Amino acid sequence: MAFCPACGAEVNEKAVVCVKCGVPVTPAGSTQAGPVSDKEWLTTMLLCFFLGGFGVHRFYTGHTGIGIAQLLTLGGCGIWALIDFIMILTGGLKDAKGLPLKK
Numbered sequence: 857m858a859f860c861p862a863c864g865a866e867v868n869e870k871a872v873v874c875v876k877c878g879v880p881v882t883p884a885g886s887t888q889a890g891p892v893s894d895k896e897w898l899t900t901m902l903l904c905f906f907l908g909g910f911g912v913h914r915f916y917t918g919h920t921g922i923g924i925a926q927l928l929t930l931g932g933c934g935i936w937a938l939i940d941f942i943m944i945l946t947g948g949l950k951d952a953k954g955l956p957l958k959k
Contacts, residue, residue: 893917893955900957901944908937913944918952 858867860874860881867874867881874881880890895917904913911926931937943949950956 891955892958893951893953895951895957897944897947897957897959900949901941904937904941904944908941909934911937913940917949917957 858869858871858881859865860867860877860879862879863874863877865874865876871881873879882890900913900917903916907913909926909931911923911931914920914923914926926932926936929936931940940949944957947956
């Protein structure tokens with residue numbers, strides 16, 4: 857038996873989704889870690905580094921509302937862009953669908 861990475865519930869080894877919490881689980885022996893965004897991690901990082909003050913990386917990942925806010929505030933005077941850059945480096949920034957960026 858395997859265990860859900862989110863809630864710790866016991867799941868069948870062939871399961872794709874945890875029955876208790878609905879989180880995707882990796883079948884035993886599989887190398888796929890679950891669904892991944894079609895947006896590239898490196899592209900997002902470079903957009904944030906060079907154009908982070910304009911929120912271009914947020915537009916790229918599908919967060920248009922936050923992108924507009926960053927555009928109007930110049931990335932929160934650079935602070936917001938710096939926080940986003942750190943989040944991208946650590947893997948904390950997800951696309952608009954909540955999927956991790958493709959590495």
